[in-house]
Amino acid sequence: MRVYLGAAPGVGKTYAMLGEGRRRLERGTDVVVGLVECHGRRHTEEMLQGLEVVPRRVLPYRGSTWEEMDLDAVLARRPRLVLVDELAHTNVPGSRHRHRWEDVEELLAAGIDVITTVNVQHLASLNDVVEKITGVPQRETVPDAVVRAADQIELRDMTAEALRRRLAHGNVYAPDKVDAALGHYFRPGNLNALRELALLWTADRVDDALNLYREQHRISGTWEARERVVVALSGGVEGETLLRRAARVARRAGGDLVAVHVTRSDGLLETGGADLAEQRRLAESLGASYHQVVGDDVAEALLAFARGQNATQLVLGDSRRSRLAALLAGPGVGTRTIRASGDIDVHIVTHAHAGRAAPPPRRGSALGATRVRSGYAAALVAPLLLVGLLLPWRDDVNLVSDMLLFLLLTVTVSLVGGLRPALVSAVVGSASLNYFFTPPYRTLAVTDPNNALALAVFVAVAMLVSSVVDLAARRTRQAARAAAQAQTLADLTSVVLAEGDSLQLVLERLRETFALDAVSLWEGEQLLATTGGGCRPDDAATVVPVGAERVLALDGRLLEAEDERVVAAFATQVVVLLDRRRLWARAQEAGALAEVDRTRTALLAAVGHDLRTPLAAAKASVSTLRSPDLHLGPEDTAELLGAADESLDRLAALIANLLDMSRLQAGAMAVELRATGLGEVGARALDDLGATTVELAVEPDLPDVEADPGLLERVLVNLVANALRFSPDGAPPRLTAGRVGDVVELRVVDRGPGIPVDQRDRVFAPFQRLGDSDNTTGVGLGLALSRGLAEAMGGSLEADDTPGGGLTMVLRLRAAAGPDAAPAPGLRERSAGALP
Numbered sequence: 001m002r003v004y005l006g007a008a009p010g011v012g013k014t015y016a017m018l019g020e021g022r023r024r025l026e027r028g029t030d031v032v033v034g035l036v037e038c039h040g041r042r043h044t045e046e047m048l049q050g051l052e053v054v055p056r057r058v059l060p061y062r063g064s065t066w067e068e069m070d071l072d073a074v075l076a077r078r079p080r081l082v083l084v085d086e087l088a089h090t091n092v093p094g095s096r097h098r099h100r101w102e103d104v105e106e107l108l109a110a111g112i113d114v115i116t117t118v119n120v121q122h123l124a125s126l127n128d129v130v131e132k133i134t135g136v137p138q139r140e141t142v143p144d145a146v147v148r149a150a151d152q153i154e155l156r157d158m159t160a161e162a163l164r165r166r167l168a169h170g171n172v173y174a175p176d177k178v179d180a181a182l183g184h185y186f187r188p189g190n191l192n193a194l195r196e197l198a199l200l201w202t203a204d205r206v207d208d209a210l211n212l213y214r215e216q217h218r219i220s221g222t223w224e225a226r227e228r229v230v231v232a233l234s235g236g237v238e239g240e241t242l243l244r245r246a247a248r249v250a251r252r253a254g255g256d257l258v259a260v261h262v263t264r265s266d267g268l269l270e271t272g273g274a275d276l277a278e279q280r281r282l283a284e285s286l287g288a289s290y291h292q293v294v295g296d297d298v299a300e301a302l303l304a305f306a307r308g309q310n311a312t313q314l315v316l317g318d319s320r321r322s323r324l325a326a327l328l329a330g331p332g333v334g335t336r337t338i339r340a341s342g343d344i345d346v347h348i349v350t351h352a353h354a355g356r357a358a359p360p361p362r363r364g365s366a367l368g369a370t371r372v373r374s375g376y377a378a379a380l381v382a383p384l385l386l387v388g389l390l391l392p393w394r395d396d397v398n399l400v401s402d403m404l405l406f407l408l409l410t411v412t413v414s415l416v417g418g419l420r421p422a423l424v425s426a427v428v429g430s431a432s433l434n435y436f437f438t439p440p441y442r443t444l445a446v447t448d449p450n451n452a453l454a455l456a457v458f459v460a461v462a463m464l465v466s467s468v469v470d471l472a473a474r475r476t477r478q479a480a481r482a483a484a485q486a487q488t489l490a491d492l493t494s495v496v497l498a499e500g501d502s503l504q505l506v507l508e509r510l511r512e513t514f515a516l517d518a519v520s521l522w523e524g525e526q527l528l529a530t531t532g533g534g535c536r537p538d539d540a541a542t543v544v545p546v547g548a549e550r551v552l553a554l555d556g557r558l559l560e561a562e563d564e565r566v567v568a569a570f571a572t573q574v575v576v577l578l579d580r581r582r583l584w585a586r587a588q589e590a591g592a593l594a595e596v597d598r599t600r601t602a603l604l605a606a607v608g609h610d611l612r613t614p615l616a617a618a619k620a621s622v623s624t625l626r627s628p629d630l631h632l633g634p635e636d637t638a639e640l641l642g643a644a645d646e647s648l649d650r651l652a653a654l655i656a657n658l659l660d661m662s663r664l665q666a667g668a669m670a671v672e673l674r675a676t677g678l679g680e681v682g683a684r685a686l687d688d689l690g691a692t693t694v695e696l697a698v699e700p701d702l703p704d705v706e707a708d709p710g711l712l713e714r715v716l717v718n719l720v721a722n723a724l725r726f727s728p729d730g731a732p733p734r735l736t737a738g739r740v741g742d743v744v745e746l747r748v749v750d751r752g753p754g755i756p757v758d759q760r761d762r763v764f765a766p767f768q769r770l771g772d773s774d775n776t777t778g779v780g781l782g783l784a785l786s787r788g789l790a791e792a793m794g795g796s797l798e799a800d801d802t803p804g805g806g807l808t809m810v811l812r813l814r815a816a817a818g819p820d821a822a823p824a825p826g827l828r829e830r831s832a833g834a835l836p
Helices: 013-026 042-048 071-077 100-109 124-134 144-148 160-168 175-183 188-216 239-253 273-285 298-308 323-329 333-340 369-393 399-417 419-437 449-499 503-513 561-626 634-666 678-688 709-726 757-764 782-792
Strands: 002-006 031-035 057-061 064-068 081-084 113-119 152-156 228-232 256-263 289-294 313-317 345-349 518-523 526-531 542-546 550-555 674-676 695-698 705-707 734-740 743-749 796-801 807-814
Touching (some): 002 013, 013 031, 013 042, 031 071, 071 100, 081 100, 100 144, 124 188, 152 188, 160 175, 160 188, 228 239, 228 298, 239 256, 239 273, 239 313, 239 345, 273 289, 289 298, 289 503, 298 333, 333 345, 369 399, 369 419, 399 419, 399 449, 503 518, 503 526, 542 561, 674 709, 678 709, 678 734, 705 807, 709 743, 709 782, 757 796, 782 796
Parallel strands (some): 031 081, 081 113, 228 256, 228 313, 313 345, 695 734
Antiparallel strands (some): 057 064, 518 526, 518 550, 542 550, 796 807
16 A cells, blocks of 8 residues: 655645556556546646546435445456545445545455555544644544555645645635635645644654664664654753753754663662652653663663664763762763764763762672672782781781781772682682791791681681672672662553553563563464564563463563563563453443443333324324214314324434434434525524424624534424423523634523533433423433534534523534625524514
8 A cells, every 4th residue: 555645635645646556557557546536626637537447336325426436346347556535535324334444455455556645634643633723623534553554655745835826826626715725724834734744744654664674674773864862860860951951952853852761780870769750750741751771781771772762862961979989980871871872972961960979889789790800809919919018017016917907808808809709818818828927937837726726717707708798799789689670660560550551562661671672472373462573482582471371572682580570570460451451342342232231221111102102192093083983073183183293293203313313323424514504594493393482682694604404403403492391481492693703602591490510411311301200202312412413513512501590502513614604584583483
């Protein structure tokens, strides 16, 4: 499938589609036109010449005939390529599918290539945004996933000025519609906003394709196709400054903003969780996505995450360590990140807290490879230096003091490098004490038993102290890692609570947390969800069971035992999400069945009486007329015929309401909107009600409304009839109409008992007659049907108080585009009965 996407009508989508079809035809491709709408545009009609056009299917509907694409004829013709215009179009009832994009999906499933067109305002995700920009709701939409699934999406772009010139020259709409279009939908601001939406949506689609290509080809290097700014948050007080600075960088570059916090398994950089939570909220308010990863080396974890995000810029804060601390501890995170950043630009942002805080304490840190190597070096070199320092004082310092000094050295080495370097230090120190400071000197022999005991005690104490120090370091590391894992699981829980049933998001967090290449969820041979390109269980580095039949396949690196425990927690969360999905689906099915059952029960209960009553009255009247034993006069005959006619009319209206409510609930109600004068429709509605008295108050020069005349008449009849039922004698209902901005309000006012505020929504539910014990007047569908019809016409119907007591029904409809229309004659001068 190939889609031509446009920002607005008239940018040349159909023309480009036909041009591509002609090029394919010249190359020998079997091309047919399934359906193309020329809209009277001469150049488009010229492009259609020479192409085979499949005859359209003619469908009757509501007394008119409509043309749609003949899907069966296209499938029977089986061309290589079919051109189908207006992908978001809603088909006429009676077609096989409700939407044209469903026709296209059937064509694709049959192996037929499709070229089609769609405007950005018809994309489901942008439909409400376009309505806010233009003020015009679009009822025909197509799911984004349908368009995104296309093999090719080509944006037909045109500047606002160029499109307005095309419109003014009559290349888009008929001349009589140009002025209204230029002053309303095709205003320069609207067109620029729609153009930007189309460009951004297309850019996101291209970015998705780029990420998929990089994942499939295992490309880890940065491609600067689009700016993406990653800001590193430590949880310190400088985080707000970094976020706002990074947001400005991303905004100027026109790119995305991503915030990340590295949770170190050694616990060196852990700070207040409250600050980090506040920074996370700020990041989301700035439009950034927030992520948290675990890594022993912060700089390495940051760069790995940035490359995985295809980031082009990385923002870090200036170190809070003092110069002395930086000198003693060596290069900080910022320096090491810059050295290893490669193609990623690194911004070091100054802030008010730079250089004002001591580095985090290191005594609780785990023993990395650098410290172990330093410990071995100290174990070999430091005892020799101490020997050189003590030899000149050998006769003045006794052996006990020498041993204490060497013991202090061994403890120091254990603090630096752990147990094994300390053991080396103890052995070297013991040999040095024996050789240089224990008589006889310069030999390893020990003649004094006390000296031999002292040396043995020295070695034992050194080993014990080193073991305790090493054990404490390991326990600290385990505690810090457990805290990091707990924080990761807490963040996972918060994500699930915030995002709801998002299995894809959980898998993405799992991949990011452990820096994996791909994570996939499998049930047997079926792939349920994947992120990062996907992998099969047979090819994965780690496979984690999820319940009895499902597994998580993790690809990228082998996980440690501690990591696998956290992954098991992720797997548990996945099970919960799957169970939640299944239960939710069952609950939805049960709820739908319960609603259907409730409606059926209410309908049957209503039909049991309300349909039987007019049937019984009509039956009695007809039976009396047909009785051979009764001799009726003309007056009696006319009365019985009138009663039968009235009962049958009531029965017909009742059935019509039931059928229309069924159509509304099924979404099969066809609505034909056009400029409609309230005068003519209102007069017909009042005539339909028979001999009644209704007060009228209509503003002069009231414009037409966008409505279906037949449906609007039904709504007015129902509303006025409802008001007549509850209006007391001597206080007839009042019908007013006036304009409020771009909306025309019709108010049907009665002086009846009114409805409490908490009961108002119930009167619009089917089969509801609040406070009405008369079951002979209908099944309670009038107001429910009226609201449904009003909303189908793009309007609204609400209940309000009448000042002084009573109920007011407020019907709002959009004023028709173009100059204000004068009211049609009749509504302000007449009603179905006498006017006060």
